[in-house]
Amino acid sequence: MSEPQSKTQIDNGNDNDGGPSNEALLLAACHAGNAQQVEELVAQGAEIFVTDETGRTALHFAAASGDVDTIKLVLKSGIPWNTLDVGNYTAGDYAETGGHEEAYEELVQAGVRAEMVLRMFSKDTSDGKAVNEDYLTQPVEYSGDRLVDAEKNGVMMSWETPLMELHAKVICSKPDSVVLNVGFGMGIIDSALQDLRPGRHVIVEAHPDVYRHMCQEGWDAKPNVHILFGRWQDKLDEIRALGPYDGIFFDTFGEFYKELDDFHKAIFATGLGSSSDTSTPPAPILRQPGGIYSFFNGLGGDHKLFHDVYCRIVRADLRNLGIETQYSQVSSDVVMEEETWKGIKRPYWMIKTYNLPTCEWAADASGQ
Numbered sequence: 001m002s003e004p005q006s007k008t009q010i011d012n013g014n015d016n017d018g019g020p021s022n023e024a025l026l027l028a029a030c031h032a033g034n035a036q037q038v039e040e041l042v043a044q045g046a047e048i049f050v051t052d053e054t055g056r057t058a059l060h061f062a063a064a065s066g067d068v069d070t071i072k073l074v075l076k077s078g079i080p081w082n083t084l085d086v087g088n089y090t091a092g093d094y095a096e097t098g099g100h101e102e103a104y105e106e107l108v109q110a111g112v113r114a115e116m117v118l119r120m121f122s123k124d125t126s127d128g129k130a131v132n133e134d135y136l137t138q139p140v141e142y143s144g145d146r147l148v149d150a151e152k153n154g155v156m157m158s159w160e161t162p163l164m165e166l167h168a169k170v171i172c173s174k175p176d177s178v179v180l181n182v183g184f185g186m187g188i189i190d191s192a193l194q195d196l197r198p199g200r201h202v203i204v205e206a207h208p209d210v211y212r213h214m215c216q217e218g219w220d221a222k223p224n225v226h227i228l229f230g231r232w233q234d235k236l237d238e239i240r241a242l243g244p245y246d247g248i249f250f251d252t253f254g255e256f257y258k259e260l261d262d263f264h265k266a267i268f269a270t271g272l273g274s275s276s277d278t279s280t281p282p283a284p285i286l287r288q289p290g291g292i293y294s295f296f297n298g299l300g301g302d303h304k305l306f307h308d309v310y311c312r313i314v315r316a317d318l319r320n321l322g323i324e325t326q327y328s329q330v331s332s333d334v335v336m337e338e339e340t341w342k343g344i345k346r347p348y349w350m351i352k353t354y355n356l357p358t359c360e361w362a363a364d365a366s367g368q
């Protein structure tokens, strides 16, 4: 991604008498970080939803100025926090390019607030169907350094290998650990886990082609490996029966934040899942205390601002389940090279730094 232009000229947008229009004045006031003038222009009827010729909104200009009051005002006037210009840049990109940390933080907080409100009003429209049913019922193909679906979306790619190796070390810190991995893909994390000599290694995989590939590669014959073929949502009893786990990793495909959140509720809460014995609430699937959880953190992976908002949201949601999350920053520079994505329909990670999550029971979580 090239850098957004943060200080380019604003088109005067002359009105009929030759002077700049109210809208051009409004964008210029945002660009100057002049909150008072922005307020006056809006009161005089200037249209806040104006964009310039490159699709930049009042929020992009306010972010480029770095002035937090102007940003707040523009957000309050209705410009969405996640608006994009023609170059696909967020307001956050403009704030970052200008080195405006406070302004960037304001945008992240606005994003968290907006997403939290949105979630209160969103309904479950799934009808009980798997959200990734199309993916699970169409063929996938292993081709060299990647696994792709029928539409050439990257299901898994080998550029992630260093990340998967780190995730494996996080969830399997000592030999003989009991570990669970949800989503086999190319088996990169599973190979890394095997190198760390777990005592029991459970793998859940839902796609029939992936499952066939695993068996061809001999994963079903490894003495410490248990494969559960099916969606994790349908395998909770078996997952639980093979636990509790010292380490759990989650990385599926074609699922969304809701599924990740559902998984968290299943593995961290007691008394959830589909266990038939309700007389004593079952212990959490992640060993308590001491268990470590991690997940592929590709949330909002095409824009840094969106990603940073989702890192906050997932951390808050996990905290409500008694889990503390730490992010370690790992370079993922390789995704900026065009070659990495050649032949792939849409890059799914476009950020130079990967936030690798380590999630552990909080000291005040029940059971400790």
Ligand SMILES: C[S@@+](CC[C@H](N)C(=O)[O-])C[C@H]1O[C@@H](n2cnc3c(N)ncnc32)[C@H](O)[C@@H]1O
Binding pocket: 132, 155, 156, 164, 182, 183, 184, 185, 186, 187, 188, 189, 190, 204, 205, 206, 207, 210, 230, 231, 232, 233, 251, 252, 253, 254, 255
């Ligand atoms: C991104 S890949 C996992 C890559 C893996 N971490 C690795 O190191 O190679 C995602 C995998 O999750 C599987 N999957 C998708 N939905 C699933 C579900 N609900 N339950 C279990 N597996 C699922 C996909 O078929 C795919 O193999």
